[in-house]
Amino acid sequence: MNRQNESENELSGSNHGGQLCAAAREFGLPKNEFLDFSANVNPLGLPAPVKKALKRELATVVHYPDPQCQELIEKLAAYHRVDPETLLVGNGAAELIYLLAQGIASGKTLIPVPTFYEYERAVKVSAGQVIRFHMREDQGFRLDLGHLTQELGGVSAVFLCQPNNPTGYLIPRDSLLSFARQCEQLGIFLIVDEAFIDFLEAAELLSLINVINQFKNLVVLRSFTKIYAFPGLRLGYLVANPSIIKRLRSLQPPWSINSLAQKAGVVALDCTDYVQRTRNLIKQERTFLINKLEKINGITPFPSEVNFILCKLDSTLIDAIALRKFLGQRGILIRECSSFHGLDEHFFRIAVRTHKENKILLNALERLNK
Ligand SMILES: Cc1ncc(COP(=O)(O)O)c(C=O)c1O
DSSP: OOHHHHHHHHHHTOOOSOOHHHHHHHHTOOGGGOEEOSSOOOTTOSOHHHHHHHHHHGGGGGSOOOTTOHHHHHHHHHHHTOOGGGEEEESHHHHHHHHHHHHTOSSEEEEEESSOTHHHHHHHHTTOEEEEEEOOGGGTTOOOHHHHHTTOTTOOEEEEESSOTTTOOOOOHHHHHHHHHHHHHHTOEEEEEOTTGGGSTTHHHHOSGGGGGGOSSEEEEEESTTTTTOTTTOOEEEEEOHHHHHHHHTTSOTTOSOHHHHHHHHHHTTOHHHHHHHHHHHHHHHHHHHHHHHTSTTEEEOOOSSSEEEEEEOTTSOOHHHHHHHHHTTTEEOEEOTTSTTOOTTEEEEEOOOHHHHHHHHHHHHGGGO
């Protein structure tokens, strides 16, 4: 990507997957005809109880939403067994990332890359300084926390994505906890983005939410939009010390979480069977996809713990920009990864979807060698 395109994308925040409107214009197909592997959203779709509740709740949009999100906060507090004072709900995790940058990460902020781009953009928008730490391809993009610790001098905040988008790497919980303790001792804010952790079987054990009371400077960020398949509604939350919550709440616009999203969140938290079915499906289909991808000449999938897979194309094959076009013309969307710092045009990311959908993608990829 050239510098001008890069800065245009930085301004518009447009370099993400799931851009169905743009794809419909580019490839001349109706939005609903695409198989979307470019956004990492639960392939089971909206849980049935959420759909029902949304229909019922529609009549309430003639009123303002509850600015305190009280019902949802109480439900979340019971769900995670935390004090309601430690919770803040946002218009997607994305809104909270921007509030965090404004409120606590507006100084020198350390971000391991490749990772989700909005951390960097939010820090820059808040006039903060971004220090990138490069995870290395020859180490499978694993995060070397020992080396990261050496970069903490003068840093006021660190963003970590757990598991990481787009690499699928999960930091072992013990190492992450000792890193969090180091940050705490140094007075550095540590933001751990667990937007995708719900897709993992051991999510509850892996999450840092259950140790939040031991930290003043730790923030755990979560999203409803991926696991419950409603990115169009926008809903996320964070868990942190009440003093951080107060500071961030004072920066948040009123009514930023609409009533439909609040209700969807309350109902979604009871959809435990749906989450279990999702976890089983993702585990099985991720193994299926990785095994099949490994057999396609010129494609190397990276190991993943979650509901998406990073892949590299051999330079003898077409690059990922051309691959995106090749598949897009066939109604299949993937995320080409050249806009991620630390990756280039040889990388692409796919979401793990249903067996039938995954087979369609694999068939199209197999055609590359014919
Ligand atoms: C790692 C990560 N965090 C946060 C978000 C934003 O989530 P939300 O839809 O809740 O704003 C995304 C979206 O892709 C993401 O990949």
